Amino acid sequence: MTNPVTTVLSSAGSRRYVPVAATLLLLAALYAGGLANYRNFDHPQVVANLFVTNAALLIAAVGMTFVILTGGIDLSVGSVMAFSTMACAWLTVEAGVPAGWAVPGVLLFGMLSGGLIGAVIHYFKVQPFIATLVGLFLYRGLTLQISDRDISVRDVEFFSWGMERHRFGEVSLPNITFVALATAVVAFAILHYTRLGRTVYAVGGSEQSSHLMGLPVARAKITVYAISGFCAALAGVVAAFYTKSANPLAGVGFELDAIASVVIGGTLLVGGYGFVLGTVAGVMVLGLISTIIAYQGSLSSWWANMTVGALLLLFILLQQLIEKLGRRTVAERAAPPGAEPARPEPQKQAAP
Template identity: 55%
Template structure:
């Protein structure tokens, strides 16, 4: 038997494996996260504790859910600037309705319904009225933020016993723990990943982002899908608002200022193209974890200003956008 016909060993196959090009951005984000965790663990005592990783999920559960909804929108080539204000509105609706004596479950339904309806409004404006997503969702940003001031200009504490018990409901894994809000966030990622990868709706989302005209010619349900992604984004924003209100136990019209930019940054750092058509919710999850790890390292250091978080995020975002630009040029 000649050397050319000798079957490769398992090690050779593993050593020579290269992931498909479409997964490279997610792999790069994962490598960045592992690198940050490794460097931080070597530099700061206690940062390598597994509970730090679980705390990243706990402290960023609301941003994970927000980034999931934003991923759907960006995959179609759109943007949603209203989500941060919808988060604030959701905290205010939850706090005010509970203050008025509503059932916590009825309050949750009211929050989710409000976010979904606002998302539907954004989707209708974008598709049927042909308004640019930036302009339509900017209007949604001002609308949602204005509604928070109509509810109250002051912070409203959440003291309902059922709601607060939900906030502190914890799942233990031996000596480590995770609150159920983080589990909700992870379940959201799983459901979203399934929808994008295994359903006709998900395939249509990618087709619209790739070339909307071609998607129309192929007979895909472009109108329903374009409106649908904004509905999903609105629902995720309201769910993120619920998780945020459980995290902070208050409603405030000044909550979540700029959080929509954090969500966009996480999605882009996670490898989703701003022009649409390519990206994964797993990448968005990793993008959130990267931002969370940067914040954690700054907190462990203790000497760095919180402004460094914005500086580093900006540099990372710029780097990923430039890499995306060169990658898309090479593939043309």
């Protein structure tokens, strides 16, 4: 008798939705747990605050989604974010550059630096982990070269715009929330309604097959890292709006939160499967865990890191299960009717 769960996981059409469905179920369970245990948890502002406090993370995670969909990784986003925040603060406060020039310049720098890393990865065949690790150390060092102390931007009028709030009934949202949501919407449109988006999914599915089909693989890989760099820089600008200051040590471990959000949101680390809306849900899961721990009151914030680590492990194991069942399904379909799927023969050891 066929197991219905195995049947669903083995279906190619269903496999891509299983991690996202698991994320949504987890999100609903966490929210239900909060409602059952804490007073005022049902206030709409609780959910709204998830988008406020995690606006920078959401933007960086959206950029990371593009990279992971191609089967890559970007470890430099935390350092690029810190560099962006510090550069904006130094340019506007110390150098006297108008914020209207400084912010676009920082965003352009983030995009170009990301594109450069993507070019190194593709043309020099450097592993994404190594190339972006170089970026992590490089931009953190550049951040400390700008200044080794905090720089306040409270006196710069431009940075008061980000936290200007708009009220919708019982909920108030600052402008940085709309910037984060707009980034997610644009990314969704690019991935699902443009040629670049289709190429990104194809490269993640099989880079070799994409080459054979004549797809612009090099352009796609460079572009996704440029998008990730731009999003990391934009996250730094949003962080400046949120904190009204720049800290040279900010963003340490930020890239790991972005990766965790993407993976928990259902994007496969091997590439080819994933959704921006799943990433949004992954960010909300991380935010909801921190919110529940804050409501609980007696637990350390380190419990959030441990919980996220456990969830990340579970979602990676789920991805491995899906991949294993997918390979088994392909083998069964390739076998003749009535025959058992071919099994690899054990390799014979050479005689000494």
